Amino acid sequence: MRTLLLGLDGTCHPVLDPLLDDGLLPTLESVFERSVTGALTSQLPPWTPSAWPSLYTGVNPGKHGVYGFLRFDGYDYDVVDATDVRAHSLWELLDYHDKSSVVVNVPVTAPASEIDGAVIPGYVSPEDPPGHPEGILDDVREAIGEYSVYGPMDTPGEAELGDIAAHTRTRGDAFAYLVDRFDPDFGFLEFQQTDTVFHRRPTDEAAIECVFSSVDDAVATALEAADPDNVVVVSDHGIGEYNGYEIRVNECLRDWDLLEATAGGEGMPSWDAIARRRLQRGESGEKPSPGVLERGVSLLASVGVTSQRIEAVLEPLGLAEFVASVAPTDAVRAGTEQVDFPASQAYMRDRIELGVRLNVAGREPDGVVGPDEYDAVRDTVIERFSALEDPDGRPVFEAVFPREDVFEGPYVEDAPDVVVVPREFENFLNGSLLGERFGTPRESWNHKRDGLVAATGPDIDGDESLADAHLFDIAPTVLATLGVPRSDLMDGRPLSVVDPTPAETYPDYEDSGRATRDDHEVADRLAHLGYLDES
Known part of the structure; x- marks a missing residue:
């Protein structure tokens, strides 16, 4: 694999650094020690359903069309899905240049687009999302055992730490299976529970350590399977205490x-x-x-x-x-x-x-x-x-x-x-x-504006700075590590740590090759997490 992109939802240096300092995350610590790191400024609004599409398309919501969990039609509304993201994802641009990808658990990716490789959708999808290729989620479950989009903390009730850890580790297991099967040029693996734990159990140190240590285990599994040249770690926003009203x-x-x-x-x-x-x-x-x-x-x-x-x-x-x-x-x-x-x-x-x-x-x-x-x-x-x-x-x-x-x-x-x-x-x-x-x-x-970014590998210049890094810059930066031109529609630019590739005009975005959404069980989970008002 040329480049692995790791997404830690809602993670920022004030949250991650103490865990690294305590030696709880040996795999991530080894990545960060080799990396150039910095804060990553998120967009407005800095929330999952809009921020991840902005990160993986490199454009602002005015160009991709998703502003929150809901789409509106007059006074009616529904939960958004990937058909609402009307801009090319970086794995679609890679596919255009004959490069393959494995994408696991990334929010707002269901129904999945048809690419060379595999897509297992993540957050804001049904529990059994239409992945790509057809039947791939069944294949994953047969190969690794239980795999679910939503975890124990996404449903009402007090989740056991063992269940939380087991759920998180399945991300790494699924990714490793798909990497072995498809041998992709690019991989994108996202972890949602790093954000969820602070919405559900923000003062529970045992739960927080459990989530991040199991993420560390899953990252180790992913790194061993992919053996990537470059590793880029990002978050869509930060998180922290709300001391106001x-x-x-x-x-x-x-x-x-x-x-x-x-x-x-x-x-x-x-x-x-x-x-x-x-x-x-x-x-x-x-x-x-x-x-x-x-x-x-x-x-x-x-x-x-x-x-x-x-x-x-x-x-x-x-x-x-x-x-x-x-x-x-x-x-x-x-x-x-x-x-x-x-x-x-x-x-x-x-x-x-x-x-x-x-x-x-x-x-x-x-x-x-x-x-x-x-x-x-x-x-x-x-x-x-x-x-x-x-x-x-x-x-x-x-x-x-x-x-x-x-x-x-x-x-x-x-x-x-x-x-x-x-x-x-x-x-x-x-x-x-x-x-x-x-x-x-x-x-x-709840959410803060600054997330984090770290990058290491032969295509990363460790002497350069990541100061002023913005969410929109991640897609063109990742494309540069694979030698692929960015879209001339992107609002972001390759960060100074990579040799920039030129901008290119790609075919107009068309919502083709996607399945039609026929089921959602997600809205009650969003309400449970406090994302949607219930009255």
Whole structure:
């Protein structure tokens, strides 16, 4: 193998360095000791479903089209997949130059593209994703035993450390099997649990050490199988403590008379309901008929007895958590006050996007903001959030932008109209209506802007610096190590540690050679991890 790209989701030097210093990661330590290393600045938004596509295409979301976990069609939505990434991946460009690849567990790669080699999709795919070639996942399971896209920490309940370690090591085993079978020029192996552990168990040192030590074992397996000339280690973003506030963006918009609320189940449905009814069981996307309990709770909500008000009564009595644990999710949703999207001027749809969308007439089905009002309403949103201060008198956001100041390309129209950047990424965004603008972050750890990059091998100049390395630079850098020209559409450039290859004009991207998505069981996992608001 000429080049192996290792992806450690959500990993940054403040997280990794103490583990290296304690001698817990001998394989990664040996790689880093030989490498030139540095911080890797992520994009906006610095979250898995958009950041990994940006890394493996070398272009910003305005050119590939994915901004978060969701795609939107009017007020409807669905979980994104690889058909939404409308730019060439680096393994597709390698295939164009007759070089083969093995790609394992990389997010947003299902359904897989047809290349010389193999693709086993990762995060944001169904549990049994359509890989390439057809039947390859079955072959992997037959060769190594159990292999699953999602791990023990991705589902509710307290996962055992042994199960976590075994799941993580299967990544290395699957990769080694595929390398032996396909003998590729390029390999890409990603680990998602390095991020998940900080969302689920951020203060559990045993769990953190378990995840990273098992990743180290899997990396050792991959290195032994591939014997690569070059090794590049990257992360899509960093992670760390959130010491600020939870910012209820839609509550702010409601206070500013830009958002309307509704009760009785007519707003955004819960992702638990979507996953169980439409995605896991293969039912249609139509709104399911409510049951008797749901209709009753919905009627109460319509006269003001909402789930939020009930919780406010139960909380001082110590009963809120118990009632939440036994109440059916659909019934809670039916009684929850929610955003009335058609009636609102502005709203946050998906907090992962870091943005606010306007309800524009002629663009949304029931838009209320006329095209001649667009600039004025958007300017108002920008001014309000730019001036917003937390209860301590500090600015909530370090920047608030119109979308065209952040993104460039043919898919800018798919972006939120306003992009908000939390101050030092210490404030947690929430789109739910909870009665107050500010609260305690629901997660004590979350994403930061700086990840990491390390590179070693004969095509890497160890005397050069990785200062100012950006997420978009990884794809052209990897291509350079294989002597393949980068696309002239890429926003990134080869890092100074490699001899750059020239830019080339490739054929227009076409969504061909991909299977049609026919199943998703992913939305409930995303809600469980806190990525999607449940009301």
